[in-house]
Amino acid sequence: xxxxxxxxxxxxxxxxxxxxxxxxxxxxxxxxxxxxxxxxxxxxxxxxxxxxxxxxxxxxxxxxxxxxxxxxxxxxxxxxxxxxxxxxxxxxxxxxxxxxxxxxxxxxxxxxxxxxxxxxxxxxxxxxxxxxxxxxxxxxxxxxxxxxxxxxxxxxxxxxxxxxxxxxxxxxxxxxxxxxxxxxxxxxxxxxxxxxxxxxxxxxxxxxxxxxxxxxxxxxxxxxxxxxxxxxxxxxxxxxxxxxxxxxxxxxxxxxxxxxxxxxxxxxxxxxxxxxxxxxxxxxxxxxxxxxxxxxx
Amino acid sequence: xxxxxxxxxxxxxxxxxxxxxxxxxxxxxxxxxxxxxxxxxxxxxxxxxxxxxxxxxxxxxxxxxxxxxxxxxxxxxxxxxxxxxxxxxxxxxxxxxxxxxxxxxxxxxxxxxxxxxxxxxxxxxxxxxxxxxxxxxxxxxxxxxxxxxxxxxxxxxxxxxxxxxxxxxxxxxxxxxxxxxxxxxxxxxxxxxxxxxxxxxxxxxxxxxxxxxxxxxxxxxxxxxxxxxxxxxxxxxxxxxxxxxxxxxxxxxxxxxxxxxxxxxxxxxxxxxxxxxxxxxxxxxxxxxxxxxxxxxxxxxxxxxxxxxxxxxxxxxxxxxxxxxxxxxxxxxxxxxxxxxxxxxxxxxxxxxxxxxxxxxxxxxxxxxxxxxxxxxxxxxxxxxxxxxxxxxxxxxxxxxxxxxxxxxxxxxxxxxxxxxxxxxxxxxxxxxxx
Numbered sequence: 001x002x003x004x005x006x007x008x009x010x011x012x013x014x015x016x017x018x019x020x021x022x023x024x025x026x027x028x029x030x031x032x033x034x035x036x037x038x039x040x041x042x043x044x045x046x047x048x049x050x051x052x053x054x055x056x057x058x059x060x061x062x063x064x065x066x067x068x069x070x071x072x073x074x075x076x077x078x079x080x081x082x083x084x085x086x087x088x089x090x091x092x093x094x095x096x097x098x099x100x101x102x103x104x105x106x107x108x109x110x111x112x113x114x115x116x117x118x119x120x121x122x123x124x125x126x127x128x129x130x131x132x133x134x135x136x137x138x139x140x141x142x143x144x145x146x147x148x149x150x151x152x153x154x155x156x157x158x159x160x161x162x163x164x165x166x167x168x169x170x171x172x173x174x175x176x177x178x179x180x181x182x183x184x185x186x187x188x189x190x191x192x193x194x195x196x197x198x199x200x201x202x203x204x205x206x207x208x209x210x211x212x213x214x215x216x217x218x219x220x221x222x223x224x225x226x227x228x229x230x231x232x233x234x235x236x237x238x239x240x241x242x243x244x245x246x247x248x249x250x251x252x253x254x255x256x257x258x259x260x261x262x263x264x265x266x267x268x269x270x271x272x273x274x275x276x277x278x279x280x281x282x283x284x285x286x287x288x289x290x291x292x293x294x295x296x297x
Numbered sequence: 298x299x300x301x302x303x304x305x306x307x308x309x310x311x312x313x314x315x316x317x318x319x320x321x322x323x324x325x326x327x328x329x330x331x332x333x334x335x336x337x338x339x340x341x342x343x344x345x346x347x348x349x350x351x352x353x354x355x356x357x358x359x360x361x362x363x364x365x366x367x368x369x370x371x372x373x374x375x376x377x378x379x380x381x382x383x384x385x386x387x388x389x390x391x392x393x394x395x396x397x398x399x400x401x402x403x404x405x406x407x408x409x410x411x412x413x414x415x416x417x418x419x420x421x422x423x424x425x426x427x428x429x430x431x432x433x434x435x436x437x438x439x440x441x442x443x444x445x446x447x448x449x450x451x452x453x454x455x456x457x458x459x460x461x462x463x464x465x466x467x468x469x470x471x472x473x474x475x476x477x478x479x480x481x482x483x484x485x486x487x488x489x490x491x492x493x494x495x496x497x498x499x500x501x502x503x504x505x506x507x508x509x510x511x512x513x514x515x516x517x518x519x520x521x522x523x524x525x526x527x528x529x530x531x532x533x534x535x536x537x538x539x540x541x542x543x544x545x546x547x548x549x550x551x552x553x554x555x556x557x558x559x560x561x562x563x564x565x566x567x568x569x570x571x572x573x574x575x576x577x578x579x580x581x582x583x584x585x586x587x588x589x590x591x592x593x594x595x596x597x598x599x600x601x602x603x604x605x606x607x608x609x610x611x612x613x614x615x616x617x618x619x620x621x622x623x624x625x626x627x628x629x630x631x632x633x634x635x636x637x638x639x640x641x642x643x644x645x646x647x648x649x650x651x652x653x654x655x656x657x658x659x660x661x662x663x664x665x666x667x668x669x670x671x672x673x674x675x676x677x678x679x680x681x682x683x684x685x686x687x688x689x690x691x692x693x694x695x696x697x698x699x700x701x702x703x704x705x706x707x708x709x710x711x712x713x714x715x716x717x718x719x720x721x722x723x724x725x726x727x728x729x730x731x732x
Contacts (some may be wrong), residue, residue, distance in 0.1 A: 048694075048731075049381050050403030135551035136564060156552020158711070244502060245554035246707040261374050263697040264399070 043271035049264040061271035074252035085169040093177025118175035126239035158248035184218030220291040329629040330359030334387040380405045387622040388630040393437040407618040408442035412631040437615040445615030447654030452680030457572045459596030470601045480548035483571035495548025497570040500556045502703030515603030520690040527726035530719040542709025581650025597673040611684030693731040
């Protein structure tokens with residue numbers, strides 16, 4: 001008995017690098033790695049949920065996606081939505097961070113209020129926006145009418161639906177970008193600024209020649225973090241429009257969900273989600289390369 | 298004195314004998330005492346009615362009921378996913394026209410005829426199968442098996458503001474032309490300082506198809522032709538799409554392509570719409586003083602006649618037993634269904650506004666004497682009599698095909714080329730239909 005105990009202790013001592021992280025690795029494998037591998041496997045199959053067993057069809061799902069106009073629509077919507085919302089969030093987040101970086105009376109209070117949207121649950125705020133954006137009873141049109149402007153159809157028109165969703169996304173996520181950039185700004189060295197002021201540089205020059213280059217790695221980090229969420233945005237879009245009107249706001253991610261859980265085509269749905277996964281991966285590899293270069297420079 | 302005593306004894310013994318016979322005739326409701334069953338329900342007026350009564354059932358049978366209630370979309374997704382994953386689920390609500398074919402082929406539905414005819418499990422006389430409307434009861438039947446019991450026979454009705462129709466002397470529409478005229482008359486009309494909407498309907502893609510189908514049939518169109526090919530691009534079907542789209546585009550609420558039933562009924566209950574065409578079950582919402590501003594002001598009638606006549610659909614919600622559940626649990630769930638669909642609950646649900654699937658509920662003196670909306674009753678019963686049971690495309694992948702057809706409705710509302718959109722949708726439908 002004693003021998004066995006000693007043996008175990010001996011084993012643990014000698015294999016600490018395996019034994020200690022093992023629970024974490026096993027958990028990670030079960031909840032992250034296995035589903036991904038299973039998803040990849042499923043994407044090579046044709047399977048309607050509940051009917052028969054998966055049928056291996058090789059790359060057919062990916063070929064089908066290539067000829068599926070709804071896939072291209074999803075890709076277009078995804079790029080349009082993400083491109084627009086990410087750029088606005090980064091620019092706006094940066095400008096607001098620069099503003100918050102200056103001490104002013106009540107700045108702590110304003111900053112606290114400002115991060116509220118970021119702290120709120122996405123589905124809850126999406127539901128509230130959904131009512132506010134309603135062209136019939138929504139408060140936004142009411143205010144527009146008050147100041148004499150015509151109301152908009154917001155998410156109810158294919159022309160304005162993406163812009164409206166971008167509005168919600170920007171409102172919700174810009175504070176996060178601001179927080180990251182603000183942390184970066186606070187840690188910047190003071191000397192270049194002092195030197196610039198002595199040399200007679202104006203505010204704009206200081207911003208574009210000192211702040212911007214110094215803060216670039218932080219901005220890229222913020223963009224990377226945001227893009228991870230944004231490219232697979234689901235909660236806000238699904239809650240507000242479910243991809244409508246028609247398919248005007250159906251991103252690839254939503255289409256994949258629709259395919260798997262409404263049409264019950266698990267194989268094709270998996271293939272679509274793998275494509276989204278690859279796109280997000282590709283974007284992040286590129287972003288990492290850029291960040292690496294900007295840090296080296 | 299002796300005589301009186303004798304008659305009292307006689308009466309008491311007669312009463313005791315009578316109750317004993319009744320007790321003997323009844324089944325043993327406590328045969329599954331201690332069993333716990335889990336049910337998945339749609340947030341539907343029937344669920345609202347039955348949920349508070351669960352303790353009554355639990356007391357009667359000793360069966361513990363766990364009832365999970367979700368909004369319709371999530372309910373449908375969760376039901377499929379849980380059944381596929383083999384989760385513990387013993388019974389659920391189902392619209393046979395929507396999911397029966399898929400669920401039956403997947404083995405997720407238990408045949409109920411064995412339970413229904415088993416005198417140990419069913420109080421055959423009391424439950425009285427023959428009391429259910431034949432049409433709606435036929436709907437949860439597949440390959441000769443009964444897979445559900447109707448809790449709600451559903452037809453769509455044209456509901457209109459009878460106070461305004463009377464005030465402005467507008468004729469209640471009997472034809473599609475009259476429907477358009479009435480919608481046109483009220484649209485943008487300022488009534489009591491409120492700008493009205495002519496008519497509100499569902500315009501949201503797949504969700505709209507279940508109401509659009511009445512227009513499709515009444516215009517002479519259909520989902521498929523005799524050969525089973527898509528028929529949504531036939532001239533009649535195209536006319537129906539055009540008419541439906543025009544109603545919403547020109548006389549409907551703002552942004553109708555996002556209108557599901559919740560948006561449509563809210564607009565009507567808010568008092569801003571003169572008419573609504575949707576399921577008759579929503580009367581319980583229109584007439585709810587806590588929710589609605591139009592209580593007592595609503596008139597009901599069947600769908601107006603189109604070129605092909607008056608052809609509404611009938612659908613139903615049924616309660617089904619899960620095919621994946623263990624036999625003992627299936628039987629316990631059957632006891633629940635038997636209780637939930639008994640005559641008393643049929644009447645109770647009808648009194649709370651759910652169109653019951655039992656004939657006796659509609660003829661019961663309590664209902665007849667308290668019926669505040671006899672036009673609703675008349676319209677519902679007439680629709681049940683003439684209704685078409687096939688309200689969804691006759692395919693396995695109902696959701697996918699509804700989604701395709703729904704796009705034509707959206708295109709029509711947005712004023713796009715309907716013929717072109719319908720043609721494309723028909724091609725896609727032919728490619729994707731699974732039978």
